[in-house]
Amino acid sequence: MSTDVNPPRLDPSERHVRIPSPRTGLSLFLRHLPPTLPQTGEKRVVLYVHGGTFPSALSIAHRFDGRSWRDELADAGYHVWALDFHGFGRFSDPYPEFERPAEGMAPLGRAEEASQQLEAAVRHICAEQKVDRISLIAHSWGTMVSGLFAGRCPELVDRLVFFGPIARRDPTGERVQLPGWRPISLKDQWDRFTETVPAGEKPVLLKRHFDEWGELYLDVDPESRTRSPAAVKVPSGAFQDIFDAWVGEFAYDPALVKAPVAFIRGEWDRMSGEADARWLFEAFSSSPVRRNVTIGRGTHLMHLEASRYALYRETEAFLASRDTAPEAV
Template identity: 30%
Template sequence: MSNHTFNKSISIVSEKFNIASDTPGIELSVLNKRPASMTVFSNEKTILMVHGATYPIGSLYDVELDGFTFLDYLASHDYDVYAVDVRGYGGSTRPPEMDQPADQDPPLVRTETGIRDFGSAIDFVLNHRNLSKVNVLGMSWGGTVAGAYTSLNNNKVNKLTLIAPQWLSNKPIPIDTGGSLGSYRLVPAGTTKERWLSAAPEGKRDSLLPDGWFEKWVEATLASDPNSKTVHPEHIRATNGPILDIREYWTVGKAFYEPKDITVPVLLIHAEWDIDVPLDLAQNFFTSLTGAAYRRWVEIGEGTHMVLLEKNRVQAFQAVQSFLDENYTPAGQ
């Protein structure tokens, strides 16, 4: 068995925590997966992940495809892996406005709230395992959350992995479909396949998602929102704060944070057919990381913005694992 495949023989323990946020009444759901045999915990072997603007951790990082999830993969390679749902997503508390019609309140959960929730989860993991730093990973909007957090807290971050992070755009960004923004939006998981695959060239669409993978993803996505069976069948709620931030920052030439303030090692993962974060955006972001201890870009062919759930997903997993496995001692230590 090579060092870069999923090791089925390793027993993985899964644990869920509900932790306090910085807001009374709002709890955050943190999922942990680790090898059952793990007894020693370290900065280098611990990672905390955060999701994007639409789908929670259970829909992005913990969908079992081919017998294992992204979290399982990392845990099978001796990582103590955590993933947090920001408030309003997955297993975390939904702000009370999310039980009202969306047009009654302004967009919920802006990026600064995501960063605060991520910070609460990092502090929880550091205290829980008695560590001084963790590795962090974010995808898409989560890349902004993780990147901005790191830019302000390099002392708590070992290494930073960003998958298709947001950056400045002079073109419309597909997730923003225009119009007025309510507090949240309803996302019809089961009918998103066409948009997902439309990013790929026509002749390649049929092979992007192996048989049954999309259906498994839909099931996991709908399971993340208790209202998807009753109040709004077949839809999940996603907060609109991240969309408002696209309008007030990314598409008007305002960076939400300064990538040059990140001083830890950075891995950027991007896929060839990503229309949400096109190649030139990723390149402009990468070249802005001038303060990083070192930085690397891995480009995955034949993948979209959702590459973590597609046929080439293990290439992304391997890139993350290789980056985290490398010995790194900060200068002066």
């Protein structure tokens, strides 16, 4: 008997593309939303790179009260693409190792491997859109994947927006070793939305919005509702990369990145704190243009919260600007 009681539905307003994965025998899924109105002049193309627990359908493409971040970017004149890494969502092929017990297995989906998947997606998009380079919007662990790729392939990257970016921290404890994959429940996700909001402050996410989002979240794994509590299986590599960064083992060299970059974080984001933003700003020493932006009343999941429109506007402003480093005097 099938457990797939709520198979996810593809948005009919978007195009769907499958490309070969760098991992032999697997394919990757891309979604594309073109600009709302016909464009003239320079073609603007952006690719969204998701974080470590849910795919693009539940982030840039998810509509709260009928409106998504992707809709905003399309209205601003962008071709908006999004990639789902292996193991996230239902449309990129899952890791075959998902069928095995997680214990005793190395964490699946580490940043280096994911950066190869990202490179395959960017090269496909550049060829299809007939552009030399594109911009990236990346969240959380996705900033590490994007940093690796941007340092390795600077000629393919126009501008970078990193929100909730992960930074290297000085070691304060022992290194954590995660299994190959792990289940993430609705309670785990709800806690991520609420645990850093100061006592007495209004919620950053409406409960009705979370309830709607949560059902769609469970839908991305056909076996999620067979677990107790209901939970989605995700690769552990993302959080292994994050935990390693917090004991001084960073996945990439920020000095290799040569594209303009904006770091955007919410004031209540503990995974990407003020000290993290300062470290990243200094570490991206080869970037000709750097911005550090803090948005009030935002947590690590700001793109799904009440302050999301501030994130949208800051992102659009940076992507649309053509500023360069000032000439030396």
